[in-house]
Amino acid sequence: MNRCIIGFHLDDEQHWVAELECGHNQHVRHKPPWINRPWVITPEGRAEKIGVVLACKKCDEGAPRDRQSV
Known part of the structure; x- marks a missing residue:
């Protein structure tokens, strides 16, 4: 499911983690190559x-939110 980034x-x-509008987090690492x-x-x-x-x-899997204050 597509969700917007609302913070980091x-x-x-x-490691940097994107905070998504759905309450889930997703790593957005920079580790070349x-x-x-x-x-x-x-x-x-x-x-x-x-x-x-x-x-x-995580939304596709029906996982609980990583943050509760969404």
């Missing part, structure tokens, strides 16, 4: 991605 935070391992997301390492890059749609596998 760092996890315990200092396997995953190329250089935009995630700057505040400006992350800000440009607010509102961008990601496919939420």
